Amino acid sequence: MDDTQSGTRNKRGDWTPSATLEVAPFWQKPRHLRQILAWIPEYLWPWNAFHMSTALLYWFFVIPDVATMQTLSWGWALWLYAVNAAAIFVMYGSIELFWYVKRKQGNRFKYNAKFPGEQPSDVFWFKSQNIDNFLRTFGFSIPLWTLVQVGMLYAFANGYAPWLAWADHPIYLAVLVLLCPAIQEIHFFCIHRLIHVPIFYKWIHSVHHNSVNPSPWSSLSMHPVEGLLYHAVCLWHLVIPSNPVIALFQLHIAGFGAVNGHIGFDKLEITEKTALDGHAYAHYLHHKYFEVNYGGDGLIPLDKWFGSWHDGSKSGDAQMQARFEAKKARLNAKRA
Ligand SMILES: [Zn+2]
Numbered sequence: 610m611d612d613t614q615s616g617t618r619n620k621r622g623d624w625t626p627s628a629t630l631e632v633a634p635f636w637q638k639p640r641h642l643r644q645i646l647a648w649i650p651e652y653l654w655p656w657n658a659f660h661m662s663t664a665l666l667y668w669f670f671v672i673p674d675v676a677t678m679q680t681l682s683w684g685w686a687l688w689l690y691a692v693n694a695a696a697i698f699v700m701y702g703s704i705e706l707f708w709y710v711k712r713k714q715g716n717r718f719k720y721n722a723k724f725p726g727e728q729p730s731d732v733f734w735f736k737s738q739n740i741d742n743f744l745r746t747f748g749f750s751i752p753l754w755t756l757v758q759v760g761m762l763y764a765f766a767n768g769y770a771p772w773l774a775w776a777d778h779p780i781y782l783a784v785l786v787l788l789c790p791a792i793q794e795i796h797f798f799c800i801h802r803l804i805h806v807p808i809f810y811k812w813i814h815s816v817h818h819n820s821v822n823p824s825p826w827s828s829l830s831m832h833p834v835e836g837l838l839y840h841a842v843c844l845w846h847l848v849i850p851s852n853p854v855i856a857l858f859q860l861h862i863a864g865f866g867a868v869n870g871h872i873g874f875d876k877l878e879i880t881e882k883t884a885l886d887g888h889a890y891a892h893y894l895h896h897k898y899f900e901v902n903y904g905g906d907g908l909i910p911l912d913k914w915f916g917s918w919h920d921g922s923k924s925g926d927a928q929m930q931a932r933f934e935a936k937k938a939r940l941n942a943k944r945a
């Protein structure tokens with residue numbers, strides 16, 4: 610595929626998409642019905658449909674029966690850890706293998722021309738971004754994901770949270786399913802903005818930001834406090850009346866969906882003519898500039914409302930620089 614049709618490459622070889630990032634069409638003014646209708650399939654397919662399919666597969670083939678989950682035990686907790694770890698190994702690992710190790714599409718559509726494997730750095734364990742990110746993912750983040758999952762299922766199994774049946778509340782539950790990506794975006798924005806407060810950043814979030822040029826293994830490479838807060842998004846379903854399948858869907862949007870911001874490629878070429886949209890650019894800009902795009906793709910455009918949105922354009926750059934200058938001036942005024 611020719612990536613020069615939809616973007617430009619600078620002297621360093623970094624590729625930038627020509628299209629700027631746009632918030633979801635119902636937030637844009639004027640609103641165009643046609644744009645909104647065109648956005649719906651993109652919203653559902655492929656990523657949210659994928660997360661729902663894995664949630665259903667888990668529910669029918671992985672999650673133990675309710676009687677087992679009424680008692681906490683290592684048996685079913687370790688089983689869930691094993692499945693979560695295997696699923697992440699296969700999903701993230703295949704993107705790493707084909708796009709980062711075998712480099713099947715070279716650096717076409719790749720924002721940063723360099724590959725993390727080529728850049729050893731002291732900030733990482735064993736000086737390797739890949740090894741560091743891999744160990745943190747399987748050693749901290751997936752165990753914490755599993756801990757949250759076990760807690761959520763235990764609460765549902767014991768009746769500590771309202772468990773609505775599909776047969777009794779089909780419309781309400783269907784609407785809740787459609788809202789899950791928005792819940793993820795709001796939850797992620799809030800915890801993410803919090804851990805960017807300097808003291809928490811240094812202690813917690815800098816671990817994730819060591820990967821300035823992220824790859825799939827960077828997605829869940831987090832300090833344990835961040836790993837816990839991040840996956841805790843599914844616990845909202847113990848507060849709002851819900852159903853464990855929807856809570857699992859919410860958890861999968863977080864756990865499996867973390868890869869989206871860290872794919873590093875705008876498009877993953879599947880065949881010569883078809884490509885998968887990575888939805889990676891907004892969060893790639895966050896890794897590049899740190900203080901922009903704390904949320905996601907603009908489904909709920911909190912960054913736009915709070916002035917931290919960067920759409921990838923020159924004017925987005927200028928707005929960011931103006932914000933940095935204003936912040937510097939404020940800090941200097943405080944010191945004087
Ligand atoms: Zn990230």
Ligand SMILES: [Zn+2]
Nearest residue numbers: 801814818895
């Ligand atoms: Zn961050």
